[in-house]
Amino acid sequence: MQDTETHEVRKREKRSAFPYPRLSTVSATLLTLAPLSLFAGAAWLARWVRPSGDEWCFLPRVRDEGFMALVDKFYSTDNGRIANGVLVASYSSFGVPGQQWYAGISAIVMLALLWAWTAALRRSSGWQVPRGVPLFSAAMILALFCFASTNTYKTFFWPASSVSHTFPPVLAAATTIPALLATSRRGRAFAIASACLVGAIMGTLSEETSVVALTLLVLAMLLARRLFPAGRLTFVRTWCASAAAGIVVGTAVLFTSPGSRNRRAHNHAGAMLTPDSLAASLRGYAHILWTFATNWQYLGAIAVGTLIGVLARREDGGIPRPDRRASLVLGFGVLALLFSGYVCTVITHPVFGSSVATANRLWNDYLLLLLLLLVGAGGLLGNMLVRRYSSDTRPMAVTAALMCVAVAVVLAVSLRDLGSDMEARGKAWDRQDRTMRNKAAAGVTVLPYEPLVISKMTEPFGNKNKRLWPAACVATYYHVSEITDKSGGT
Numbered sequence: 001m002q003d004t005e006t007h008e009v010r011k012r013e014k015r016s017a018f019p020y021p022r023l024s025t026v027s028a029t030l031l032t033l034a035p036l037s038l039f040a041g042a043a044w045l046a047r048w049v050r051p052s053g054d055e056w057c058f059l060p061r062v063r064d065e066g067f068m069a070l071v072d073k074f075y076s077t078d079n080g081r082i083a084n085g086v087l088v089a090s091y092s093s094f095g096v097p098g099q100q101w102y103a104g105i106s107a108i109v110m111l112a113l114l115w116a117w118t119a120a121l122r123r124s125s126g127w128q129v130p131r132g133v134p135l136f137s138a139a140m141i142l143a144l145f146c147f148a149s150t151n152t153y154k155t156f157f158w159p160a161s162s163v164s165h166t167f168p169p170v171l172a173a174a175t176t177i178p179a180l181l182a183t184s185r186r187g188r189a190f191a192i193a194s195a196c197l198v199g200a201i202m203g204t205l206s207e208e209t210s211v212v213a214l215t216l217l218v219l220a221m222l223l224a225r226r227l228f229p230a231g232r233l234t235f236v237r238t239w240c241a242s243a244a245a246g247i248v249v250g251t252a253v254l255f256t257s258p259g260s261r262n263r264r265a266h267n268h269a270g271a272m273l274t275p276d277s278l279a280a281s282l283r284g285y286a287h288i289l290w291t292f293a294t295n296w297q298y299l300g301a302i303a304v305g306t307l308i309g310v311l312a313r314r315e316d317g318g319i320p321r322p323d324r325r326a327s328l329v330l331g332f333g334v335l336a337l338l339f340s341g342y343v344c345t346v347i348t349h350p351v352f353g354s355s356v357a358t359a360n361r362l363w364n365d366y367l368l369l370l371l372l373l374l375v376g377a378g379g380l381l382g383n384m385l386v387r388r389y390s391s392d393t394r395p396m397a398v399t400a401a402l403m404c405v406a407v408a409v410v411l412a413v414s415l416r417d418l419g420s421d422m423e424a425r426g427k428a429w430d431r432q433d434r435t436m437r438n439k440a441a442a443g444v445t446v447l448p449y450e451p452l453v454i455s456k457m458t459e460p461f462g463n464k465n466k467r468l469w470p471a472a473c474v475a476t477y478y479h480v481s482e483i484t485d486k487s488g489g490t
Contacts, residue, residue, distance in 0.1 A: 028132030028311075031401055034408040035139035038147060038415065039111065043104030045419040046157060048426035052457040054160045055092070055099060057473035062092040064476075073259075080257030083205040083250075087163045102159040106167060107146075113174035114138035120180040127312045127320055140304050140404055141371055142170070147411040148297040150360045152418055153455035161361040168209035169368035172202060179239050188235050195243035203250015208344040208365035210247050215340040216369075217244045219332050227325055267350040277349055284357035285345040292363075292370060300407035301374035302381070307400040309382020310393050319387050326380055333373045341366045418455070425454045440478045448486035449474060461485040 051059060061070045067089045074085030091098035115138040122134055146166065149155040155166055175198045178191035203210050217240045220227070228236050254260055264270070271277055292298065314320055344365055349356050356362060382400065386393050429452055436447050449471070451459035460471035460483065475483050 026132075027401070028130040028136055030132075031404065032132050032136040032139055034405050035136070035143040038143050038408060038411055039104075039107045039139070041412065041415055041419075042147070042156060043107060045415065045422055046100050046103035048419070048422035049096075049100045049103065049157050050426050050429040050452075051096060051099065051477070052452070052454065052459055053158065053470070054458075056460075056470045056477060058088055058092040058160070059095060060473065060476040062089055063095065067093055076258045077262060078259045079263045080254040080260030081164075081204055081206075082253070082257075083201045084163055087167075087205075088160060091159050099159055102162070103157050106159075106162055107142075107156075110167060110170045111139060111142055113170050113177075114142055117174050117177055117180075120177045124180040126315055128315060129308065129311050129313075133308060133311060137304050137308060137375070140300060140408075141368075141375065143408065143411060144298060144300050144371055145170075145364070145368055147415060148295060148300070148407075149364075150291065150295075150358075151455050152414065153422070153457070154361045155364060157422070158361075158457065164206055165208065165361045165364040168202060168206035169212070169365055171198065171205075172209055172213045173368065173372075175199070175202075175243065179236075182235070188239075192235075192239050192242045195239055196246035199243045199246025199248075200250040200253075201246075203247045203252070204254050205250075206365060207251070207254070207347060208362065210251055211343050211347070212336075212340040212366050212369060214244055214247055215336045215343075216333075217247075219336055223328070223332060226328065263351075269347075269350045272346055272350045278346065280354070281342065281346045281349045281356070284349065284354065285342050287357040288341070288345065288363055291360075292367075297407050297410060298371065298374060300404055301371045302378035303400045303403035303407070305375035305378020305380075306382035306385075307378075307397060307404070308375070309379040309384075310386050310397045310400065312379075312383070319390060320383060321387070322380060322383060326376070330373060330376050330380070333369070333376070337366055337369050337373065340369075421454055425452050428452055436478050440480050445481045447475075447478060447480050447483050449483040450486040461487070 058070060061073060070089040070092060071082065071085040074080070074088070075082050078085075091102045094101065115135050118134040118138045122129060146152065146156040154161045156162060175195055178187070178194050182188040182191045199213070202213060221237055221240045224233055224236050224240075272281075312320055341363075344362065345356055348359075348362050352359050352362065378400075382396065385396050389396070432450060432452070436449070439447055449460060451461055453459050458470060460474050461468065471483050475481060
């Protein structure tokens with residue numbers, strides 16, 4: 001009798017499990033090399049990053065007045081983002097090399113956070129996947145997030161933008177790791193406390209990511225009874241309330257700061273809720289959503305989810321059967337995306353005006369949520385396919401994997417082209433830098449400067465000589481009284 005039961009169990013596991021499990025683990029590990037190679041190449045290209053935009057002002061402030069001077073400038077003058085100022089001052093303290101190292105270091109940090117998050121999700125769900133899948137999923141999602149952008153330079157290589165709009169969404173997702181892994185009273189207490197702390201940091205790091213996080217937290221509290229078992233309800237609601245309270249406290253610190261008041265007054269932020277501004281924001285947001293919908297590379301996120309759905313198995317070897325909660329999460333996740341994305345557009349419209357529809361770095365605060373929703377949709381698709389055609393899942397897994405590889409190849413080509421532009425600018429910048437330093441050392445106080453623009457970055461005398469503010473920072477950078485437009489304003 002026992003032999004018969006054992007035989008039946010083995011037959012069921014053999015029928016349910018993904019064919020050649022060892023091979024699938026090796027394949028998933030090798031597959032991870034595709035997105036990881038993108039980050040390795042991008043980190044190498046970052047050696048050509050040179051100052052432009054706000055960095056012209058950050059570098060001389062830290063160099064001449066110190067670390068805390070820049071943090072104070074953020075709080076007292078610019079925007080009130082204290083945590084943002086600390087991160088910016090951290091890489092600015094190392095000068096130009098700090099800007100170059102930032103891309104590689106931030107990639108490692110973000111990848112580690114997303115990898116830990118995907119592993120925590122797998123553990124909390126109880127599903128089994130080949131060993132390399134969590135790392136591959138994290139790396140592929142992050143690669144799409146950073147490199148499938150309409151302006152990869154501003155998303156990944158420009159430190160000031162990454163600190164404000166690329167890193168915060170990843171940090172927000174990683175904040176849930178302690179909650180996903182909490183199984184003891186001490187673990188739950190740590191998760192609640194860390195959520196409040198990171199929430200407060202988030203509030204002074206990125207207003208837009210705070211909006212997205214608050215929207216998701218409120219929805220989680222409202223839907224907690226339908227999404228979580230009764231034994232976890234109290235913890236889930238307490239955790240959400242703690243994270244939301246931290247964000248509110250951080251946002252209050254930012255909102256009441258002198259820098260935030262200056263920014264609102266300068267950009268007439270009080271007009272953001274007028275009918276004209278709301279309508280313009282809606283038009284801009286519709287353009288953003290159309291840009292998302294027509295970026296075929298985001299199909300890579302669906303492919304990642306499909307691969308997970310095909311490979312995932314229960315602990316007993318059976319095929320998981322997602323219940324109605326999966327579709328509920330996706331449905332309300334889409335609503336959260338649409339709502340928070342529009343709110344982010346509304347609050348940034350006074351600063352950016354009509355360019356809010358094309359300033360892609362502003363989208364990243366909710367773009368990561370979109371990619372995660374696409375992964376979830378792909379996961380349901382893969383699970384449905386494997387339950388319907390469980391006799392042979394290899395073609396489905398191979399198709400999804402090839403789609404991911406194809407997207408990675410396209411991203412690699414795009415990175416190569418951007419790298420060529422970065423190298424050309426970097427060499428031209430170095431030549432001009434040497435010339436200007438030599439003339440400044442010889443006592444010249446007024447220097448000609450040729451704007452060197454890459455990926456629509458702000459340079460002195462840009463926008464038909466309407467952007468003059470970087471010129472003063474460039475002059476300070478070279479210790480001269482003034483710079484003039486060497487290109488003649490063309």
